[in-house]
Amino acid sequence: MQHFPIYISLTGERVVVAGGTEAAVAKLRLLMKTEAVLEVYAAQVHAAIRDWAEAGKLRLISRSVEASDLQGARLAYAAFEDEAKDAAFAALARSKGVLVNIVDNLHDSQFITPAIVDRDPVTVAIGTEGAAPVLARAIKADLEERLPYRLGLLARVGKAFRNRADVLPMGRNRRDFWRDYYFGKGERQTAQANPLSIENELEHLLQKHLDAPEREGRVDFVGAGPGDPELLTLKARRLIDEADVILHDSLVPLEILELARREALIIETGKRGYGKSIAQDDIHSLMIEHAADGAQIVRLKGGDPSVFARLDEEIDALDAAGIAWSVTPGITSASAAAASSGASLTRRGRNTGLRLLTAHDTEGFADHDWQALAREGEVTALYMAKKGARFVQGRLLMHGAKPQMPVTIVENASRPDERRIVTDLSNLATDLDTLSLDGPAILLLGLSPRTSSETLTHPTREEIAL
Structure with a gap:
């Protein structure tokens, strides 16, 4: 990964665009979705830029940019579509410590602007390191079809309600509440496009979760299959995504472990014919310890849990401790x-x-x-x-x-x-x-x-x- 994806706050920050070409127009269409203060420096500009300036959406300065103009700017775009002019502006921006992007010049840019699916405040950024812009556009088109336009309304109401939801304990209790909202009650309420109605539903849902008994810990034995993430069952993917703790053997590849939540605790419990291994009794202790704390545990095994994976021994240990469990099969090697x-x-x-x-x-x-x-x-x-x-x-x-x-x-x-x-x-x-x-x-x-x-x-x- 050459470019690390981050979201930069641009509220009240200056963004300088040098050049008034069609390339500048394309970047400005994206930048105007933010709350940045946009400044365009160009003697000659595209008609659209002039219209936006007259509408008060940006400041148009009809001259060349100077070093002092970049003082305090957060980002800069070189959009002259002229190699020499773009290079000169980029050097000026770098000398002032301002991150600069040269339109259609990945090699000399300090950052890139990805393809974006906008459901404000939900945004999806798609980048291919400049390797395949056509692929990025195809992914964007696919996501545009999948994500409903009312998703933004759902997220905005949820954002305003976050402080109220803080009465729920951190961790799984709070995640369960938000999952019920975003994929259940709230999603159905957005059909009315009425923020007040959605907020009332949130209040009822919050009370329901406050009154619900504490969820007990459990262990799901999940087959990771032979290694290809696409061979995971749908249920296996869901359980991995929901897990608080994942105890995995050494046959499970990184590509599958990356499907887990960032907050999940991931512990390798591999056994090898030689080299470092963990004792079977220690695996039992880890499952029991985390389940006793109320964690949802995925015991992730390569292939199928029922094929040469000591499943019976681990189930016996859980039964003796009174811990609930289930088995999700996987494709055996x-x-x-x-x-x-x-x-x-x-x-x-x-x-x-x-x-x-x-x-x-x-x-x-x-x-x-x-x-x-x-x-x-x-x-x-x-x-x-x-x-x-x-x-x-x-x-x-x-x-x-x-x-x-x-x-x-x-x-x-x-x-x-x-x-x-x-x-x-x-x-x-x-x-x-x-x-x-x-x-x-x-x-x-x-x-x-x-x-x-x-x-x-x-x-x-x-x-x-x-």
């Missing part, structure tokens, strides 16, 4: 890996079942019905298998699996840095050692992808002999 490979996990005539297995458990390498897994045509999704691949390979070969059994290794399924590697059972352990995969990987035993993947080639016995 086996489904994501198969989807990106274009392969079906089940297929008529090939396999009548699918196994989801882990390569190790709390006691070490997990034991399975290896003879069943070794049968030709069987498909198995093997989780957490990087360290146990050699053990799995040996057990399968020992129980009759063909060395040519196809194996698809999918690292970081669904993410931008996803890798798919095609190998076979005889080379599985060696290839995993060679690849040195850093991200979470799942093995699809007995399954070949239908889309392009990295295929590892291995020498034949004859080639080795040569």
Whole structure:
């Protein structure tokens, strides 16, 4: 991010525009929405600027701008549409410590003016760092259609009522009140376009929240899916947005955590086969402690909470403490890996079942019905298998699996840095050692992808002999 988005107060502040071109007209249309004191310096100006000056919307000074004119100004715009004149004015503004924007010159500007959706006092600013103005306009057009024109009225009445709502405790109680207003009662009242009616509804709503019992803490187990934020369910996104506390495992990427509110407490509770990990009992204690304080907690787990995620242990701890909970499923990595490979996990005539297995458990390498897994045509999704691949390979070969059994290794399924590697059972352990995969990987035993993947080639016995 090269430009940090902020909102600058311009009430009573001077903004200097140098130049009277069409570019100046475009900037002034936006600036006149503010409460700034606008000054335009130009010998020749567009007719619209002259009309605005005559209407008292801005001051027009028909001469070149001088250094003293910039003293105390908050912002400056160079709008001559002449490279030399714009550069000279920008240098003058910078010498006086005034932030300057050169119209249509991102590189030499100190700030940019984004595309704006205006529902005063609600404003949405859209910037693309100058990379894609057409995209910014498309987003603006989309938001213009989505945001009702009465949204400004709703916000203005709400703003005037803020001091009254301060009788509610800080935090969730107050947020629940405002959520009910903006997305419920108040939104319906704006159809009447009557501020007094909306304010009366706010009084009734406030009393309702004052009389309501204190909300008890709870835990929502939420599946974050394999990593792509677009694969989150709608319910998962809502719960993440509403959470006071998020306890997440190490498989949840930053892009999903950024969906949380800025005020939410975010705690990593990751478990790793090596390196720093948090004890399971400590996770239980964190959930119970925050829920006892009335927090709405999201226990955010990669994939699906019910697949190799210690869900039962954590539910047992909550039940023992008398804390309410619910489970919101997510897409498990086996489904994501198969989807990106274009392969079906089940297929008529090939396999009548699918196994989801882990390569190790709390006691070490997990034991399975290896003879069943070794049968030709069987498909198995093997989780957490990087360290146990050699053990799995040996057990399968020992129980009759063909060395040519196809194996698809999918690292970081669904993410931008996803890798798919095609190998076979005889080379599985060696290839995993060679690849040195850093991200979470799942093995699809007995399954070949239908889309392009990295295929590892291995020498034949004859080639080795040569």
